[in-house]
Amino acid sequence: MKFPLFLKICPPKAAVMYTFITKSELFCFVSVILFFLDFCSTIDVKAQREKYIPDYSVYHNYSMLHREITQIVKRNPNFMRIEKEYESRNKVSQLVLHIKNFTGSFNTQISKYTENSKLKILFSYGVHAREFLPTESLLYLLKNLTKGLTFPHGSFEEQFSRYVLSHIDIYIISVANPDGRLYIESTNNYCWRGTETGVDLDRNFDWEYGRKGSSSDPKDEEYRGLHKFSEPESLAFTDLTEKIKFDLFMSFHSGIKHIYIPFADTKSKKIGRQVDNLNDMLDLAMELSHCTKYTYKYGQAYKLNDYTADGTIFDFMAGVRKIPFSYTVELWGQNHKGTSCFDLFNPPNEDLKEVLETIHPLYVQLFRYMIDWKSSQVRHITEDFNEESSLNFGYILMMLSACLTFFVCLTGKNRFHHRRRIVSLKSLGSSFSASFMKA
Secondary structure, three states: OOOEEEEEEEOOOOOOEEEEEEEEHHHHHHHHHHHHHHHHEEEOOOOOOOOOOOOOOOOHHHHHEEEEHHHHHHOOOOOOEEOOOOOOOOOEOOEEEEEEOOOOOOOOHOOHHHHHHHHHEEEEHHHHHHHHHHHHHHHOOOOOOOHHHOOOOOOHHHHHHHHHHHHHEEEEEEEOOOHHHHHHHHOOOOOHHHHHOOOOOOOOOOOOOOOOOOOOOOOOEEEEOOOOOOOHHHHHEEEEHOOOOOOOOEEEOOOOEEEEEEOOOHHHHHHHOOOOOHHHHHHHHHHOOOOOOOOOOEEHHHHOOOOOOOOOHHHHHHOOOOOEEEEEEEOOOOOOOOOHHHHHHOOHHHHHHHHHHHHHHHHHHHHHHHHHHHHHHHHHHHHHHHHHHHHHHHHHHHHHHHHHHHHHHHHHHHHOOOOOOOOOOHHHHHHHHHHHHHO
């Protein structure tokens, strides 16, 4: 069977003639068209006519972020440090922070196990250059957290700061993609997503890397790079998680109000793969989804989205690093029309303060939930340890008693026939118990 492909007008008679192709040829033609349309839809867009752009008396450019964060750290040396070894391809600092109570001055009411069993959290911001809001929310968090240290003892602000700094060991990658941010500032292309060379860091990690939920085209906004971990910026993520056993990883983004649970990749969607502690992750996501005036949709990424994403950071953290809680959180979004970009990911200048105030309770609820979770884990481990220690001691006691009884019986029969001595296992057990209690 053949199908008409196009009409051709043939002068001078203007006769309409049909050109036919085979079914297989039509299939190939349609496939090429569909590929072309898909290709065009994913090409990284150029700078667009924006509805509004950042006012840097409200938003912060990279140099302002660097200055503000550095000043906050200098004012709070007992609680904050910058890990200076983490840099971009162009040797620009990613502003990796380590936040905890380095003095131990707040820990008087905390278990002696706390320092080794503190909740350990890793946050990341600025993976996608065009998303300014998440880093602004970090700056808002840092200012509130440290400001509480200056409030009177017992005030809500002081209690919140003391509570967080006593219980949590936090690492923060403040600007994961500084080269991309600086590229936007120099070109005014607020649609730019990747690094300066166009690599999407969130497709560059070793979890189902290279599948169709990413692109091999350097012009595509989901360009995955030449190979997994090809970008120097990924080192901050891999190195920190290799050295430290984190309880939670959270990557902050914007563009929509969603909380994503692993997995997002193509294979996981195909086979229905789930994280081991899905119920716990859903429980925390539910808590976060209702703690602000925004309502966040939440769930497994491949169910929440109509597309897949391969090589993502939060999938790597869950699937490879086995971090118990790993999320991508899209903090904000609004109805969007047209080709402009900045308004898709960032609120208007005049609304930024209100949005940041609205988002902030999400951090408070996150800290509360995770501290409670960690405390329950520590109690469980301690109880198991005590129970196991008690059982082990009981077994040792029984073995010692049996060996001693056997020795007494043997020596009494062969060497000391003239003396008989009865050894009471009950009294022996009491003696060992008393000695153990004294120890």
